Amino acid sequence: MSDDPSSSSVQDARPAEKSWLDKLITAFSGEPKSREDLLDIIKDAADNKLLDQEALTIIEGALDVADQQVREIMIPRSQMVCVNIDDQPDKLLPTVIESGHSRFPVIGESTDDIRGILLAKDLLPLILNGKDNFTLENIIRPATIVPESKRLNVLLREFRENRYHMALVIDEYGGISGLVTIEDILEEIVGEIEDETDEDNDGAFIRQVSDTDFIIKALTPIEDFNEHFSAGFDEDEFDTIGGILMRAFGHLPQRNETTEIDGFNFRVLYADNRQIHLLRLTPPA
Incomplete structure (x- = not known):
């Protein structure tokens, strides 16, 4: 074991995560070592205004598609x-x-x-x-x-x-x-694509896509959500299910982030840099 105090201090001072410069050097010195490395570089580019949020969402969506099945x-x-x-x-x-x-x-x-x-x-x-x-x-x-x-x-x-x-x-x-x-x-x-034949119920939207899963808009009123799923979410603090999700996440979530509230599992399908738009929901069994 080394008794050199300078060695220990240098190791302790090393940051837990790569800096932007480290990631940039990695990007130019060779291919990213993993998908996570690639996403880190892309997200940092967005943070530095080299990409807008919409472009970041599309890139993330394209990467997600490679891992999904029909x-x-x-x-x-x-x-x-x-x-x-x-x-x-x-x-x-x-x-x-x-x-x-x-x-x-x-x-x-x-x-x-x-x-x-x-x-x-x-x-x-x-x-x-x-x-x-x-x-x-x-x-x-x-x-x-x-x-x-x-x-x-x-x-x-x-x-x-x-x-x-x-x-x-x-x-x-x-x-x-x-x-x-x-x-x-x-x-x-790219997120939900709506055309003139899609129903618009003042932002409220709940659609069953399988025996266990639903697609819902984040702007669905909590009252409608509670009625549809026999849930008991508080209607006093927030007006929409998106508001409850924001509190649960504690930040503006990104695509594919998940959280569970009272047995309801939510996965973000689409969100931009201002709000959540679309969710996939699995209610309690």
Whole structure:
């Protein structure tokens, strides 16, 4: 054991974390040693105004997608909007119009009997040419099938290369467990993408995405949250569920940070440099 006091003092004075200069030197001396090193450099760049918060969020989202599988974001089987191969226009068109979707799985005898994908735009000839001799089989496109375990970054690349926007998801037994779209993956990167067909309930939004999970907006009023989940969150101190989350975190959380309150597990899906926007919730069992 060394008796040199100067050696001990130098070691004690060494900072616990790398300084910005250390990280910068690491970045230029070679590749970052881990994903955490890379994120540290990117976050420090944002802190030094070399990146804005939106760019940082997108970069983090892109890195997260590389670690996620289809099963984590797919629309579950129970919430799929399908049409039957034998449906006639009188039954088919109301489903297409009411859902607001642009693509639909076409099934046969059951949901596991996938016949193809219907594009809503392919129904336009019905308006021009009438409904005579109409059969879905003549206009549907081939369906793409992917396993639940497929990586999102790989699927996104395939979506782009093959120019399709929807895939059906199968479980380990070959049954249909859900579907995934290119928009679902992009939302993991850039946050919620809303269009004119999305419902807007004055900021309040609770959507079930699986048997155990929900997507909720941070601006959901606590009163609505309590009513929907039979919860008992205090409505006096804060107006929205986002306010309660801010107190629980103690800081403005970043994407994928999690916290648990009264058995409710919250994961941040999207937040900017001012507030939380979107959450994934797993209520108590």
